[in-house]
Amino acid sequence: LMGRMVEYVVAHEIGHTLGLAHNFKASSMYPADSVRSRTWVHRMGHTPSIMDYARYNYVAQPEDSIDVNDLVPRVGPYDRFAIMWGYTPIAGATTPEQERPALDSIARMQDSVPWYRFGHLAESRADNPDPGDEAEAVGDADAVKSTGYGLRNIERTMPMLLRVTQKPGEDNSDLEEIYGRLVGQWSDEMGHVANIIGGATARVKYGSQSGAVYTPVSRERQVAAIEFLNAHVFRTPAFFLDDAVTSRIEANGSLSRINDAQARILHTLLEDWRVQRMIEISARGGDVYRLPEMLADVRRGIWTELGDRSVAIDVYRRNLQRSYLDQLDAKINGSRSEGFTIVLTPNSRSRRPASTPASMADARAAMRAELVTLRADIVAALPRVVDAATRAHLEDSRVEIDRILDPNR
Secondary structure (H helix, E strand, O other): OHHHHHHHHHHHHHHHHOOOOOOOOHHHOOOHHHHHOHHHHHHHOOOOOOOOOOOOOOOOOHHHOOOHHHHOOOOOHHHHHHHHHHHOOOOOOOOHHHHHHHHHHHHHHHHOOHHHOOOOOOOOHHHOOOOOOOOOOOOHHHHHHHHHHHHHHHHHHHHHHHHHHOOOOOOOHHHHHHHHHHHHHHHHHHHHHHOOOOOEEEOOOOOOOOOOOEEEOOHHHHHHHHHHHHHHOOOOOHHHOOHHHHHHHOOOOHHHHHHHHHHHHHHHHOOHHHHHHHHHHHHOOOOOOOHHHHHHHHHHHHOHHHHOOOEOOOHHHHHHHHHHHHHHHHHHHOOOOOOOOEEEOOOOOOEEEOOOHHHHHHHHHHHHHHHHHHHHHHHHHHHHEOOHHHHHHHHHHHHHHHHHHOOOO
8 A cells, every 4th residue: 555655656746757737626627426436436536637636535435435546646637638738749740839729629628528627826825716726635626525525534533543553662652643634634624615715716728718717606605615614613523532542642732733723714714815805706796605794604603602592612612712803803903004915926027916905994894893793792692601611701702802893992
């Protein structure tokens, strides 16, 4: 198995020597259900390109009975297509210009064969809005469904950690590393869902290829993504809190580990370029997922307990709620020039603003409105609080919201 994995990595690097760039879009070009099909994966692989960072098929389930060799990436149809475009001799052509019609004809095959398509090659997520152009993703044609399957495998893996890492005469370093990597894998997969929000699918096109290059992600997909994050990220992932594991690697640390992973996803949702894009797409009209809706859905997911008949908030959720206030504070009371940074655009010497003060002012206004609503919800919930820790937390949160909304008072 290790030899098969090394073979995959070597083939990827040889692809670079032949001129192939990374193609992170490849893994989103197969139908999401196909990567669980034993016959499809055996014939096509779980991603069309070994130049993606698709790694191993974390979407597959035990009942799919996929051969272990088919879970590892391999040279795929996109790679053969790219080699054909780059290396096929073109009869009768003696100059680059004479090759163009034949090369254009090959490139047009992407119009009807989606797994011949490639990523936008942007240098940063801010320059690349496409949630399907993701490193470390599998089955991201539907990242919500595929991440749900990935989550099942992570939950299956947790009970195995002690059994596979405890060896006579050795310490717990393997257990600590693998546990940390498992939390990291969870965070990566949840990030694929978060990047659906404010996204736009990108289709690289040239010359004779017609149609739009960027198409906003549908409202339906974005709402489903937020619902998934509220259910699986902002609700404490309790399966990680296995005392038999954590008590062997640390006296304390679970609180910060879980909070850091949750806060990372929240930060992703509130990035300047994401909220700016949501505002701009909303300005075009139509049935779109608007920033105030997203912020309200996230607030309700993080502060769910405020609607309960008896209000009790555990320490993991209290930490998440404090992170929520901290991040909105940074957005609302950061420098007024925050979000107006100059970046070098890919493949260009020109410079452009990453976001504009006007659009970020709209975002700040929407976030302030959320805090006003939250403060009212806290006041209404206080009479229903059932424990001292929750009461202290909500009283402190109310004071903190007042400070954020009026830092000079």
